[in-house]
Amino acid sequence: MCGIFGYVGNRKAGKILLEGLKRLEYRGYDSMGIAVIENDELRVIKDVGKIDEINKKLHLENVGGRIGISHTRWATHGGVTRINAHPHVSCDESIAVVHNGIIENYQQLKKELSEKGHAFKSQTDTEIIPHMLEEFYKKTKDPLKAVLETVKKLKGSFAFLVLFKDYPDRILVARYKSPLVIGVGDGEAFVASDVPAFLKYTNKVIFLDEMEVAVVKRDGVEVYDGISGKRKEKEVVEVDWNLEQAEKAGYPHFMIKEIMEQKESLLRVLGQDENIMKAVEMLKHANKIFVVAAGTSYHAGLVARYWFVKLAGVDLNVIVASEFPHFKNLVDKNSVVIAISQSGETADVLEAVRESKKRDAKVIAVVNVMGSTLMRLADLSLLINAGPEICVVATKSYTSQLSLLGLLAHAFVGKLEEGKEKLKEMQKKVKEFLENENNLKLAEDLAENLKDKQHIFLIGRELSYVTALEGALKIKEVSYIHAEGFAGGELKHGTLALIEDGIPCIAISPLDKTRDEILSNAMEIKARGGKIIGISEENNEVFDEFIKVPKLNGNVFHPIMMIIPIQLVSYYLAVKRGYDPDKPRNLAKSVTVK
Numbered sequence: 001m002c003g004i005f006g007y008v009g010n011r012k013a014g015k016i017l018l019e020g021l022k023r024l025e026y027r028g029y030d031s032m033g034i035a036v037i038e039n040d041e042l043r044v045i046k047d048v049g050k051i052d053e054i055n056k057k058l059h060l061e062n063v064g065g066r067i068g069i070s071h072t073r074w075a076t077h078g079g080v081t082r083i084n085a086h087p088h089v090s091c092d093e094s095i096a097v098v099h100n101g102i103i104e105n106y107q108q109l110k111k112e113l114s115e116k117g118h119a120f121k122s123q124t125d126t127e128i129i130p131h132m133l134e135e136f137y138k139k140t141k142d143p144l145k146a147v148l149e150t151v152k153k154l155k156g157s158f159a160f161l162v163l164f165k166d167y168p169d170r171i172l173v174a175r176y177k178s179p180l181v182i183g184v185g186d187g188e189a190f191v192a193s194d195v196p197a198f199l200k201y202t203n204k205v206i207f208l209d210e211m212e213v214a215v216v217k218r219d220g221v222e223v224y225d226g227i228s229g230k231r232k233e234k235e236v237v238e239v240d241w242n243l244e245q246a247e248k249a250g251y252p253h254f255m256i257k258e259i260m261e262q263k264e265s266l267l268r269v270l271g272q273d274e275n276i277m278k279a280v281e282m283l284k285h286a287n288k289i290f291v292v293a294a295g296t297s298y299h300a301g302l303v304a305r306y307w308f309v310k311l312a313g314v315d316l317n318v319i320v321a322s323e324f325p326h327f328k329n330l331v332d333k334n335s336v337v338i339a340i341s342q343s344g345e346t347a348d349v350l351e352a353v354r355e356s357k358k359r360d361a362k363v364i365a366v367v368n369v370m371g372s373t374l375m376r377l378a379d380l381s382l383l384i385n386a387g388p389e390i391c392v393v394a395t396k397s398y399t400s401q402l403s404l405l406g407l408l409a410h411a412f413v414g415k416l417e418e419g420k421e422k423l424k425e426m427q428k429k430v431k432e433f434l435e436n437e438n439n440l441k442l443a444e445d446l447a448e449n450l451k452d453k454q455h456i457f458l459i460g461r462e463l464s465y466v467t468a469l470e471g472a473l474k475i476k477e478v479s480y481i482h483a484e485g486f487a488g489g490e491l492k493h494g495t496l497a498l499i500e501d502g503i504p505c506i507a508i509s510p511l512d513k514t515r516d517e518i519l520s521n522a523m524e525i526k527a528r529g530g531k532i533i534g535i536s537e538e539n540n541e542v543f544d545e546f547i548k549v550p551k552l553n554g555n556v557f558h559p560i561m562m563i564i565p566i567q568l569v570s571y572y573l574a575v576k577r578g579y580d581p582d583k584p585r586n587l588a589k590s591v592t593v594k
Ligand code: G6P
Pocket: 294, 295, 296, 297, 340, 341, 342, 343, 344, 345, 346, 349, 392, 393, 394, 587, 588, 589, 590, 591
C-alpha cells in the first residue's frame, strides 16, 4: 500500500506535496520522495524514513517549482532503501515516475529494456515504467502516446504519475486496479490515492476508472481510454464532504464508514477471472484442500466450506491458523492450502503457510493488503480489493472475502458467470438495505434495547450458523458484551440452560430450507423466556423484534447480506456503551505475533 500525490498550479510544490503525502501516510511510511520541475530542471529528492523526519533533514517544504509528484512507500519489490524509494527516473533523468501497485511482468520487461541498453538502479518493479516511457517517448515525441503505449505492456496493478521534464505544465497519470483520483481546483489540479489528500483545496473530483489515462494541467484535465487511446468525457463530481468529515468520509467512525462501503466494495473482487481459474486448476489437482485463517477470516473459510460442499460435494478442511501445527502432518505435496487473511500479516497464518510450503503443498492466498507477506509467500494470490480497512474490527473485508470465495466455489463447478450474476444481485440487495435509513435507525434502536444486556445468543443453521459465529464475534469485539453463536440445533445441548427471562437471541433466518427448523429452535428459546430478534426476509410470530432484509430469492451469497444488520447493531452497541468501535481494547488490526 503506497500513497501517491501530484500537484500542478501556482503554489510552491514542495509544501503542497508534503501536506498531501502526510494525509496518505497511513498507506505506507518506510520511505518517501518527491520530484518537481524547477527552472526547467527535473529535481528528485527521496529518502528512507518517516515524512516528518525526512522533512526535518531535507526541508522539503521549501522546495520550489509549481509542479510535482510524490510518493510514500510501503516496500513490496526491493528493500527499504533510498534507491528503491520513488520517484524513479529514466536513463536520461528527464522522466520521473511514482507508482502504487505491482507490475507483475516487470522481470520480463526489465530484461527486454536492459537488452535495449537501459540501466536499472533499483530492485523495484516500478523502475521499468520510466525506462519504458523513455523508450516510447523517443519514438513518438509525445508524452501521452508514450503513456498509452506503456500501459498496454504492463500486467498487474498500477496507479502512476509521470513528470516529463520537456512538459513542465502537465502530469501524466494512469490507473489500473490501484486507486487514483483527480482533484480539479481553480487554476490548479491535484492527483492522489484518495480524495482527503487534496480536499483542503478542492472538492471537485474526477474519479478515474480502470485502464484510464489522463493529462492533468492546471487549467484542465483530459481523460483517455487506456486501451483504445480515445478521448473520454468524464464527469467532475462535487464531493459533499468537508475536510474534517472526509478523514472518515463523513462518518463519525471508520467502522460505520466501512460497513456502509459494502454497498460498493463487494464487487471489487470482480475482474480476476484468470487467477480464479488458476486457483480452480490447483484445487482440482489437489488430494486434500485445507483452509487456514484467524478471527473473522476463519469465519469466511467456514462459509466457503459450506459452499464447496453444497455446490461441488467437495470438503474443505478449515483449520484455525493457531491450531494448524497439530494438523500439519496431514499436509503433503498433493495438498492445496487456502490462506485467508485481510492483512496478509497474521503470524499464525504465515507460520501455517511456511510449514505447508516446506511440505511442498501449494498455497493460494485470499488477501486484502497488496504486497503483504502472505501474498509474497503464496503460489497464487486472489485479491479481495476491499480497500484499506482501518477499523480494527473486520467488516467490509469479511464480505469481500465471502464474495471472492463464493466466486471460487462457483468457478470450481464451472459456473463462474452464474456466480458473478448472483454476487451482483446480492450487492444490489446490500445497497438497497444500507441506503434505507430506516434500517440504520432500526439497528440503532435495537442496540438501545440490548445495551445493558450481559449475554446475547445467536443462532443459525447451515450458512447462517457461520453468520451466527461471526455476528457473535462482532458484538464481543466492539461492545464487550458476551455473545455466542450456535448452530440452531446445538443450543439445546447445554447452553439452553442459560436462557431465562429477557435473554436476547438473534435468529438468522433466510427463507431457505433452514427456515422451519430455525424457527422451531427460536420457539424453544422463547418458551424459556428468551427474546427473539429475527433477521429475515419475512416476519414471523416468534420474532419479538425483526430486522427485515431484502428478498434474497435463495441466493447462496446470503451470508454477505445477513451479517450486515449484526455489524450495524454491534457498531451502535459500542457507541451507546461509550466505547471507541475503531479501536477496541486489547485488540490489534493485525496480529503479527504467535
Ligand atoms: C485480528 C483482527 C481481526 C481479524 C484477525 C485476522 O484479530 O482484530 O479483526 O479477523 O486478526 O486477521 P487477518 O488480517 O489475518 O484477516
